[in-house]
Every structure is written in structure tokens, then in C-alpha cells.
Amino acid sequence: MKRKILLGFALALFSSQMFSQAAPDYNGGLKVKLNEEGNSYFRLITWAQVQASHNNSVAEDQSKTNFNLRRARLILYAQISDDFLILTHLGLNSLNANNLTPTGTGEGSQFFLHDVTAQYKIAKTHHLGGGLHYYNGISRLNNQGTLNFLTMDNNRQSWATLGLSDQFARHLGFYAKGEFGKFHYRVSINDAITNSLDAREAVANQAVYGGRKLLGSKDAGKTYAGYFEYNFLDMESNFLPYKVGTYLGAKKVFNVGAGFFTHPSGAAILENNEVKGENVNIFAVDAFYDAPIGENGAALTAYATYQNNDYGTNYLYNAYGTGSMTYGHVGYLIPATIGKKTKLQPYTSVSLNSYDAIDDNRNIFNVGTNIYLNGNNSKLTLEYSHEDFGATKRDIVTLQAMIYL
Secondary structure, three states, rough: HHOOOOOOOOOOOOOHHHHHHHOOOOOEEEEEEEEOOOOOOOEEEEEEEEEEEEEOOOOOOOOOOOEEEEEEEEEEEEEEEOOOEEEEEEEEEEEEOOOOOOOOOOOOOOOOOEEEEEEEEEEOOOEEEEEEEEOOOOOOOEEOOOOOOOOOOOHHHHOOOOOOOOEEOOEEEEEEEEEEEEEEEEEEEEOOOOOOOOOOOOOOOOEEHHHHHHHHHHHHHHEEEEEEEEEEOOOOOOOOOOOOOOOOOOOEEEEEEEEEEEEEEEEEEEEEEEEEEEEEEEEEEEEEEEEEEEEOOEEEEEEEEEEEEEOOOOOOOOOOOOOEEEEEEEEEOOOOOOOOEEEEEEEEEEEEEEEEOOOOEEEEEEEEEEEOEEOOOOOEEEEEEEEOOOOOEEEEEEEEEEOOO
């Protein structure tokens, strides 16, 4: 009874506590303890990212300046003891004038499930879980959280299976994660989705990503993934699946990792008028560094990865293609503040993508700065992006405002 009264009182005060627990004195965020020990609790995380962008590569009758609700998200996770964890993640993405509807009933306006997982501790630092999960393989950026990017957004090609074998970078299946000292691992077995973004029918000489739909779930139904990393300096948390983009010098981190994703018969191709399966295999190596510089508040964040993509013979679709990708970014947190607490973090990133199907490479160069009003809890990001891909030359300037509690 005492616990129920305490919980009811906490919920009644929830809206006022939102403000008292926000940055800069975040103090663990919106967390309600359900027992005196604190190992039974629930926590809520919510955030929004709003953008205004100017794109010079639009049709003559279209506006070059547009607004976008890039993300609106809500995560709730809870533990009744250290042995169990349940996590639910809801949200919407990229809501703009083209997918808004008069009454808000269209697909673009709907919150949908990103993650729902149930997790069990099987040893002190090892866990098993299942559901719609984000324990991906391949690379750090394929497991990147969206609360603390260094760049404005993730490198699109690093979410290497988004919509092809999964729902918005989340697979339905089971995972294992854990630590052996400073070595972290995450592996999973999953069902591939039937209704892939790639809805093309099988043709000759070029694979399509539709193995489960075209060949059936017996031969093309499962995917396998893993990511492994070694923490040379400070240990990163392995509690939630979302990788941190920048610590702003709060930790001294140097990690080297490698990962894979494989989908037997995930791709399909037409041979002698018969649909055949081709295996999808993606491998990557990467390194992440984030550390303070000196003792005056400066910090350096850097990341680099090489990724080999095999989606099948001459595969090319949207951001995906059989070939290779090299990506890196670096940012510097300037020690001086503007006013009492505002800090600047200029950064740059480069993505180089080659494809077997064509001679043209896709090269993307970004430069920008984060303006931290209250650390990662409240920041503005201004970014210029240039993309060069064959005849396409695209220049976009975007301002993003983000708040999370």
C-alpha cells in the first residue's frame, strides 16, 4: 500500500517534476523509484528535433526553404529488479507539409513502435532479450542513438538495413549482449520483414532486396547480426542499445569495433526465368575517440569506419548499394563559453561511397557547428551539406533545434 501511495503521488507531481529535473541539473531525468533501494523504477525520456532547411536542388515551382519535425520520440523503460528490464520506444520521424493530413490521421502523423523489448539477466554482465529491438550489428553508427549526435544526423548509409530487412532499423527477434572485462558484444537472430522498402520484382543482372517475399521465409526468413568492441580507456555503458555520439569531454573513450550482418538469400535475382536467392553480407570495422583536451573544458570527438556492402549482384537502391563505404567525422568542443554556459562545437564529416553497378561515386561532405545551450539537453545545430553523385549536385543548409528531457 505504501508503494502504491508513493507511486500515485509521484505521478501526480510528474508534470512539475519535468521542469525541476531538466538540464542543466538533469539528475537522472524523469525517473520514479518504486522502492527505497532504487532498483525498482520507471524512467521516461522524451525529445524533439525541429528543422528549417534551404535546398538549392528543387523544382522551379517548389520552395527552397521548408520546415520539418525530424523526430518526436518517447522512451519508457522500467525494472522491477536488476534481473528484468522492459523498454518501449514510440515516435514519429520527418513530419512535413508533404505528409501532413487535415485531421492528423495519415501515416506520417502517427506515432509507431520503434522498440519493445523484454530483457533478462543471465549472469552479472550478460543479458538475453527479445522483441522489436535495436541491438544491431555492423558498426557503432548502425547502433547510434539520436539524443547526442556529433553531426546533425546519422550518416544515412550506416543504417545499412533500414527498411530492407527491418522496421526503421529495428529487427524482430532475440539478442544477447554483455561484457567480458573491457570487451563488449551484441549478437542477434531475427526475422526479416516481408514488405521491404525495395518492392521491385526480380530481374536479370541486378539483385533486388526481396528474398523473403519472393522466395519464402524458409530460405530467406532469418537474419544474423553482431557487433564487438574493445574499450581501451573508460568503459561505456552497455545498459541500453543506443550508442553515444559525443560525450562533450565527460568521459575519455577510445573504442575499436567490428561487426557483421548476414541475410541468407536476402536478395533475389532472375536467372533463366527463375528467381534465385543471393546472400546479403555486410561487414565493417570502426574506431571511436572522445576525450577532454587539457583542463579548461575543451574536448575532441572523432570517428572513422570502413564498411563492405554486398546486397547481391549490382544492387543499387536509394541509399543502398553493393560496394564499399568509408566515413569519418571529427568535432572540437571549444572551451570558452558564450555567456554563462553556451558552448560551441564545430565539426566536419565525409562519406565516400562506391557502387559495383555504376561508375559514379556518392560523396557527401558536411560542415557545421553545435551550439549547446544546456549540454545535449538543449542545443542548436547549423549544418551545410554538399552531395556529389553523378549529375546530382545538392547543397543544403539546415538549422535544427533539439530539446530532450
